[in-house]
Amino acid sequence: MLQRSLHSARTGVEGSTESLMRLRRQSRIREAVIQRLLLTCALVSVFTTVGIVVMLVVQAAGFFSEVSALEFFTGTQWTPLFQPRRFGVLPLVGGTILTAGIAILVALPIGLAAAIYLSEYAHDRVRRAVKPSLEILAGVPTVVYGYFALTFVTPLLRNVFPDMIVFNALSAGLVMGVMIIPMVSSLSEDAMVAVPRSLRDAAYGLGANRFEVATRVVMPAATSGIVAACILALSRAVGETMIMVIAAGSTPRLTFNPLESIQTMTAYIVQISLGETPHGTVEYYTLFAVGLLLFVMTLLMNLFSQWFVGRYREKY
Amino acid sequence: MKNGLAFQRHLKVRKIKGNVLSTLFLLATLTGILVLIVLIVDVFKDGLGWLDWQFITSYPSRKPQEAGLLSALFGTLWVMALTALFTFPIGIGTAIYLEEYAPDNRLRRFIQTNINNLAGVPSIVYGLLGLALFVQALALGRSVLAGAMTLTLMSLPVIIIAAQEAIRSVPQSHRLGAFALGATRWQVVRRIVMPTAIPGMLTGTILAMSRAIGEAAPMIAISALVYLTFIPKDPTDRFTVLPIQIYNWVSRPQEEFGHLAAAGIIVLLVVLLTMNAAAIFLRNRYQKRTEE
Numbered sequence: 001m002l003q004r005s006l007h008s009a010r011t012g013v014e015g016s017t018e019s020l021m022r023l024r025r026q027s028r029i030r031e032a033v034i035q036r037l038l039l040t041c042a043l044v045s046v047f048t049t050v051g052i053v054v055m056l057v058v059q060a061a062g063f064f065s066e067v068s069a070l071e072f073f074t075g076t077q078w079t080p081l082f083q084p085r086r087f088g089v090l091p092l093v094g095g096t097i098l099t100a101g102i103a104i105l106v107a108l109p110i111g112l113a114a115a116i117y118l119s120e121y122a123h124d125r126v127r128r129a130v131k132p133s134l135e136i137l138a139g140v141p142t143v144v145y146g147y148f149a150l151t152f153v154t155p156l157l158r159n160v161f162p163d164m165i166v167f168n169a170l171s172a173g174l175v176m177g178v179m180i181i182p183m184v185s186s187l188s189e190d191a192m193v194a195v196p197r198s199l200r201d202a203a204y205g206l207g208a209n210r211f212e213v214a215t216r217v218v219m220p221a222a223t224s225g226i227v228a229a230c231i232l233a234l235s236r237a238v239g240e241t242m243i244m245v246i247a248a249g250s251t252p253r254l255t256f257n258p259l260e261s262i263q264t265m266t267a268y269i270v271q272i273s274l275g276e277t278p279h280g281t282v283e284y285y286t287l288f289a290v291g292l293l294l295f296v297m298t299l300l301m302n303l304f305s306q307w308f309v310g311r312y313r314e315k316y
Numbered sequence: 317m318k319n320g321l322a323f324q325r326h327l328k329v330r331k332i333k334g335n336v337l338s339t340l341f342l343l344a345t346l347t348g349i350l351v352l353i354v355l356i357v358d359v360f361k362d363g364l365g366w367l368d369w370q371f372i373t374s375y376p377s378r379k380p381q382e383a384g385l386l387s388a389l390f391g392t393l394w395v396m397a398l399t400a401l402f403t404f405p406i407g408i409g410t411a412i413y414l415e416e417y418a419p420d421n422r423l424r425r426f427i428q429t430n431i432n433n434l435a436g437v438p439s440i441v442y443g444l445l446g447l448a449l450f451v452q453a454l455a456l457g458r459s460v461l462a463g464a465m466t467l468t469l470m471s472l473p474v475i476i477i478a479a480q481e482a483i484r485s486v487p488q489s490h491r492l493g494a495f496a497l498g499a500t501r502w503q504v505v506r507r508i509v510m511p512t513a514i515p516g517m518l519t520g521t522i523l524a525m526s527r528a529i530g531e532a533a534p535m536i537a538i539s540a541l542v543y544l545t546f547i548p549k550d551p552t553d554r555f556t557v558l559p560i561q562i563y564n565w566v567s568r569p570q571e572e573f574g575h576l577a578a579a580g581i582i583v584l585l586v587v588l589l590t591m592n593a594a595a596i597f598l599r600n601r602y603q604k605r606t607e608e
Contacts, residue, residue: 034502035501038413041406043427045410045427045434045473046426048445048472049430049433052441055449056444110344110348113344114347118345134345134349137348139530139588139592140352140530140585141532141559143562143566143584144359144530144562144584147562147566147577181348182348185348209330209334211337211338232436239439241438242563246563266440273537288444295441298437
């Protein structure tokens with residue numbers, strides 16, 4: 001009787017260790033499978049980058065086999081759709097720089113001032129109400145800004161500049177500037193808030209007032225973050241599309257007169273996409289040559305801003 | 317005495333300068349919000365009169381009085397649903413891999429840098445990728461599926477970064493406690509990390525989706541400017557979305573179409589507002605639960 005129960009107990013223990021082993025083996029396999037699956041997910045983003053680069057380079061190669069790189073980068077006329085065809089990209093780059101420049105002239109002072117206000121002046125409750133409302137600006141769809149620029153800002157500006165063209169760089173740039181205010185203010189404010197309290201206290205102790213602390217202590221200490229914010233905002237402005245398509249016009253022109261109609265790189269891509277251009281023609285390939293240039297420009301700006309933050313960050 | 321006077325004067329100047337500039341800083345902060353209010357008032361003034369049931373239930377038309385955005389509204393819903401379906405698992409999976417599984421090595425840093433850079437790629441470049449890869453190379457045509465896959469690639473970096481933040485907010489002690497009890501890594505992720513992080517992940521996903529449905533540029537590259545008088549029945553159908561329809565109306569010279577564009581913008585803003593409200597609701601519910 002006793003022996004039998006001992007025996008059964010022993011087999012029970014053996015059985016349970018065996019099933020435990022099996023369970024452990026199963027869970028090890030499951031863990032390995034799950035890890036692979038998750039890695040596959042993570043690799044999707046790597047393949048996206050590879051896809052973008054390969055796609056742009058291969059198709060742009062189709063373009064450069066017919067048009068010389070010299071003409072593309074130094075030509076000052078862009079007329080790929082009518083004779084005589086010219087493929088100088090500078091008017092598109094000029095239009096892009098002009099509108100992005102106007103936008104940053106709006107966004108930099110306003111965004112920086114807002115960041116100083118939120119970080120140095122505002123009470124906590126005010127900041128918690130104001131910051132999200134500012135960020136709504138970045139969430140409004142860009143067609144809406146385009147509509148606003150064309151139907152509200154342009155007529156308003158034409159009261160001031162009667163000879164302004166309906167489609168012009170100025171109102172598109174101004175409205176885009178408003179759109180990127182939260183990019184400048186939000187990232188700059190993060191950099192300012194990160195400046196340690198002791199630096200401010202020391203300056204206050206020497207008799208500085210709030211304005212002096214903000215501009216002579218906090219801003220210099222947060223420079224790396226502020227510069228990075230501005231470059232990111234600029235890169236966003238260079239890549240912005242719909243405001244430019246709707247309000248800035250579609251006449252590639254190398255000019256620095258903001259009252260004229262211009263065309264940005266992004267707007268050109270949209271213009272060609274709209275026409276359902278046949279696959280394989282030079283017009284079709286210009287899409288990717290311009291796209292590649294746009295991609296490289298924004299990538300360089302983003303990389304530069306990351307490098308700048310790492311290189312010039314003040315450490316406390 | 318003379319020095320004292322100069323000091324007093326200097327102090328006064330400093331004080332005035334400080335006060336004037338603090339007012340300027342406040343005004344600058346309010347500028348953005350003011351423009352937002354003007355924009356919304358302007359759109360509602362132009363479009364509210366044109367917004368009615370007929371506008372929502374009609375197809376686009378050459379006659380502004382009969383035109384509506386039914387096909388665009390359904391196109392947006394289709395694309396949004398498919399995009400969410402693709403983006404959520406891939407985005408969350410990537411975030412979990414980077415935060416919970418990947419050792420701190422070159423591969424992890426490479427993937428992370430890569431994601432940060434993808435977040436800065438202009439949306440129109442994603443449109444070109446979709447055109448060359450999905451529409452042409454994979455021969456999906458200008459379909460709902462090609463559009464959704466393009467938007468998926470575009471929104472992934474945003475969702476991954478948001479999900480990573482949500483995962484990082486889970487206290488390390490919870491993980492260690494579970495590991496000490498013999499839990500495997502996946503058990504820790506599933507039972508400990510996910511329940512706490514999921515509201516943050518959902519919020520991030522909704523915000524990324526609301527950005528994606530407002531995007532017109534990549535969708536124009538995929539779908540072109542089409543004049544559709546049907547609702548997509550399955551993912552291989554051609555489609556149009558709200559921002560494209562709005563752009564179509566904005567670009568016409570007749571004034572009536574401008575009003576239609578404004579009415580379309582109101583519909584788009586209402587859809588976005590609903591999604592953002594859902595995100596805020598989720599965040600608040602989650603915050604209350606942690607306070608208990």
